[in-house]
Amino acid sequence: MTAPGTRAEAPAGDTDDLDVEEALALVREGHRESRDDGTDDGAGQVPGPSPRPAGERPAERHRATPWPRAREIAARAARAQGTRGEGGAAAGARRAPVQVSLGDALGLVLAAPLDALTDLPSFDTSAMDGWAVAGPGPWQVREEGVLAGHAQPEPLTDGEAVRIATGARIPADTTAVLRSEHGRIDTQGRLHTTLPHSRLRSSGGTPMLHHGQDIRPRGQECRSGDQLLPVGTLVTPAVLGLAAAAGYDTVTVVPRPRVEVLVLGDELLTEGLPHDGLIRDALGPMLPPWLRALGADVIAVRRIGDDARALRKAVTGSKADLIVTTGGTAAGPVDHVHPILERIGAELLVDGVKVRPGHPMLLARTKDHQHLVGLPGNPLAAVSGLLTLAEPLLRTLAAHPAPEPYTLPLKEAVQGHPYDTRLIPVVLRGDHAVPLHYNGPAMLRGVAAADALAVVPPGGARQGEEAELLDLPWATAGIGVCFT
Numbered sequence: 012m013t014a015p016g017t018r019a020e021a022p023a024g025d026t027d028d029l030d031v032e033e034a035l036a037l038v039r040e041g042h043r044e045s046r047d048d049g050t051d052d053g054a055g056q057v058p059g060p061s062p063r064p065a066g067e068r069p070a071e072r073h074r075a076t077p078w079p080r081a082r083e084i085a086a087r088a089a090r091a092q093g094t095r096g097e098g099g100a101a102a103g104a105r106r107a108p109v110q111v112s113l114g115d116a117l118g119l120v121l122a123a124p125l126d127a128l129t130d131l132p133s134f135d136t137s138a139m140d141g142w143a144v145a146g147p148g149p150w151q152v153r154e155e156g157v158l159a160g161h162a163q164p165e166p167l168t169d170g171e172a173v174r175i176a177t178g179a180r181i182p183a184d185t186t187a188v189l190r191s192e193h194g195r196i197d198t199q200g201r202l203h204t205t206l207p208h209s210r211l212r213s214s215g216g217t218p219m220l221h222h223g224q225d226i227r228p229r230g231q232e233c234r235s236g237d238q239l240l241p242v243g244t245l246v247t248p249a250v251l252g253l254a255a256a257a258g259y260d261t262v263t264v265v266p267r268p269r270v271e272v273l274v275l276g277d278e279l280l281t282e283g284l285p286h287d288g289l290i291r292d293a294l295g296p297m298l299p300p301w302l303r304a305l306g307a308d309v310i311a312v313r314r315i316g317d318d319a320r321a322l323r324k325a326v327t328g329s330k331a332d333l334i335v336t337t338g339g340t341a342a343g344p345v346d347h348v349h350p351i352l353e354r355i356g357a358e359l360l361v362d363g364v365k366v367r368p369g370h371p372m373l374l375a376r377t378k379d380h381q382h383l384v385g386l387p388g389n390p391l392a393a394v395s396g397l398l399t400l401a402e403p404l405l406r407t408l409a410a411h412p413a414p415e416p417y418t419l420p421l422k423e424a425v426q427g428h429p430y431d432t433r434l435i436p437v438v439l440r441g442d443h444a445v446p447l448h449y450n451g452p453a454m455l456r457g458v459a460a461a462d463a464l465a466v467v468p469p470g471g472a473r474q475g476e477e478a479e480l481l482d483l484p485w486a487t488a489g490i491g492v493c494f495t
């Protein structure tokens with residue numbers, strides 16, 4: 012299969028390729044070989060297989076969910092709201108549909124069909140600038156012309172013409188519109204057609220325009236009440252245009268899922284250079300726009316530190332449909348996410364995923380109509396959790412269709428994890444996915460230059476092997492479109 016969009020069509024050696032080369036050079040610089048002890052830091056291509064990856068608790072392997080299954084669970088979890096248990100019937104109590112103005116509807120999904128509120132066009136309309144004519148020519152031309160937006164003009168009588176603009180109302184008894192480039196007015200003020208004979212129909216030896224030519228009849232596109240678009244349609248700029256043309260001021264849509272981000276960790280700085288063991292918070296700036304690109308309304312970003320009580324209060328007090336936490340998912344002394352979830356009686360739907368990076372990610376139902384995705388603190392592991400758990404869940408909540416899966420051959424072999432799926436940042440060049448370096452769990456350098464993440468199955472992938480790709484939102488939709 013080929014990648015969607017223009018990337019696959021880019022001919023080798025064009026300027027797009029230069030951009031990609033620059034990106035590749037950037038992320039390849041300083042390339043080091045992977046360590047062979049299985050604790051690769053990701054600066055090299057990929058780690059070698061490791062029989063027991065560092066830091067993994069033995070019990071975790073039993074609990075961890077295979078990566079494809081984790082995505083399915085996340086996608087279904089939002090549908091099963093109101094029903095305890097992961098499977099839950101699709102009794103999906105989604106939030107009630109809302110009416111929003113056209114200006115606020117972009118990127119949302121129609122919750123009611125878009126039925127025409129009027130005929131389109133709503134009156135017989137001239138398709139061209141020229142003359143409305145009645146009967147065969149030549150025609151006597153009226154003094155007053157008809158412009159778009161004007162009142163209904165007087166009916167024409169046979170042998171009469173009136174100057175008319177594109178979009179203007181057609182006078183009653185008009186037989187055709189003669190385009191301005193196809194007419195000539197003689198010295199007596201009579202209009203003649205200059206159309207070549209082959210374009211004319213003969214009627215009783217008199218040349219005639221085709222009946223109805225260049226007239227858009229009322230209801231040509233739709234009649235009032237016709238369904239223009241079904242429930243589930245994504246509101247694009249074209250849908251906004253159609254809705255406006257069909258008489259809508261507001262549309263009924265599935266509301267944006269409300270998301271609250273809780274950033275955990277006492278070691279995080281929000282400005283300046285890292286110092287004294289403190290580091291910059293990379294997730295606070297990254298997650299809100301990324302979540303918005305996934306269709307969410309980010310209602311709050313809170314910094315909780317490593318304070319268990321504050322975390323509990325923030326979770327239990329949240330009005331969001333989805334709470335996203337960062338860090339604190341592992342088993343360290345200040346990793347509070349699991350204990351808090353247990354204490355508040357949350358139901359763990361996914362507790363660890365067989366994916367690298369990001370295996371400690373989790374998904375819980377905190378209460379009816381509310382879920383929590385726990386992203387690991389390592390930044391690329393957090394990206395992995397975002398795409399594995401948050402993206403499918405938000406997609407269901409927002410009623411967005413699942414993207415069509417697609418694959419591309421890998422330009423280079425990628426070593427795999429022995430048991431787990433790997434997600435590797437890639438750039439898409441021509442019809443190949445080129446794996447990027449700096450793909451370690453704590454690194455964003457690779458993904459910041461990437462177009463997509465390649466899904467590498469347990470055991471790895473050979474050079475030329477087709478790999479499933481998860482597009483990054485800005486690589487397909489453009490930065491201006493998707494962050495509304």
Ligand SMILES: Nc1nc2c(c(=O)[nH]1)N[C@H]1C(S)=C(S)[C@@H](COP(=O)(O)OP(=O)(O)OC[C@H]3O[C@@H](n4cnc5c(N)ncnc54)[C@H](O)[C@@H]3O)O[C@H]1N2
Nearest residue numbers: 066067068276292293294338339340341346387388389392
């Ligand atoms: N005993 C175990 N230790 C660890 C395991 C494990 O299974 N058992 N898993 C390792 C893996 S894999 C990951 S990933 C991390 C996940 O850890 P947490 O989710 O608990 O995250 P933290 O410990 O809070 O942080 C990990 C790492 O990431 C840095 N961090 C945290 N938040 C941010 C942020 N907003 N911006 C930038 N960097 C952040 C943090 O300083 C740590 O360096 O656990 C392993 N350990």
Ligand code: MOO
Nearest residue numbers: 368369370392452
């Ligand atoms: O391997 Mo972790 O899941 O460092 O990201």
